[in-house]
Amino acid sequence: KQSEGEKEFFTPQIGQIKEDSTRDILKQLYFTVEDQTQEEKKEQIPKELQHQTKIGTVEQLRLCQMGSHVFVPPSITEINCQLKSGNIRVVFGQNVTQLGNSAFFGYNRIQHCHFPNLEGVGSGCFNYAAIRCFIAPKCQIVKNSAFNTCYCLYKVVMDLHTIEYQAFAKCNIKQFSAPNLISVNAYAFSECPITRADFGKCKSISADVFKHCHKKVELKSGLPAYHDIFKDGKERVGCKAVQVFLNRELSKFTNQFYMLRGKQKLLKSNLQVLACWE
Incomplete structure (x- = not known):
């Protein structure tokens, strides 16, 4: 019993709170991919594209857009639109095998593309675009001016067999590897800051592949030592033939520097100490 003058205090009772895991909470808001049935996945694909194999207009491409990303439906094998405006920065197409001519010509928003099963890139496809990274591990051919004047392009992952005229001219590529290459046309890497190129055993290489490049390129290829590409010419520096690329990065000496x-x-x-004793 409370006496006069005493203050009354209340002690609240905290009931046991059942905490749900983050995964369970997310399940209430979104369906995870592994929990979706085939019908649910199919419903996510726009009806206009369910039976299509080609994206031929910008409107069709925008149907696949989620924010700044585009996820191309599995049924699509070719993209041949001419995108000029919008806010598309990333494109992923699992089963896309062909990119048409001028598909992303001059588009200054796109940054990253990933096409696991792509086979070829059409002429002028990314010409003057802002693409930075292009990953297509099965791509074998890049046609004329496909990436010409892509000043931001620095990373390319492909299994190229053919590189056509000015395909990567005026890009920011510093090293390039295509060990299964068969042919490279003129000006393919013109005005690039490239310093190393692995062309495997390729023998069909234009002497002007690296024209207007201001650095000597270490080139691994199947060309004989007397080929013109290894000689200085008009507006080009002769390449240096190498069999193995040496690691000249200073990072390998880090431990020695610390020691x-x-x-x-x-x-x-x-x-x-000696100075103090003196």
Whole structure:
């Protein structure tokens, strides 16, 4: 019983709270891919594209857009629209095998593309585009000016057999690897800051592949030493033939630098002690 003058305090009772895992909470809001049935997946594909194998208009491409990303439906094997505006930055197409001519010509928003089963890139497909990274591990042919004047393009992953005229001219590519290459046409890497190129055993290489490049390119190929590509010419620097690329990065000497720095500090402290004794 509470006496006069005493304050009454209430102690709230906290009931046991059942915490749901993040996964369970997310399941209430979104369906995870593995929990979806085939019918649910099919409903997500726009009706206009369910029986299509080709995206031929910008409107069809926008039907696949989610925010700034485009997820191309599995039924689509070719993209041949001419995208000029919008806010598409990333494109993923699992079963796309062909990109048509000028499909993304001059589009200044796109940054990353991933096409696991792509076989070829059409002429001028990304000409003057803002593409930075292009991943297509099965792509074998890049046609004329496909990536011409893509100043931001620095990463390319392909299994190229044919590189046509000015395909990668004026890009930001510094190293390029295509060990299964069969032919490379003129000006393919013109005005690029490229310093290394692995062309495997390719023998069909134009002497002007690296024209207007201001650095000597280390080239691995099947060309003989007397080929013109290894000689200085008008507006081009002769390449250097190599069989193995040497690692010239300073990072491999990091441990040695730390050891020398430690010894330098020890020597400095010893000299200070000797100076005090004198």
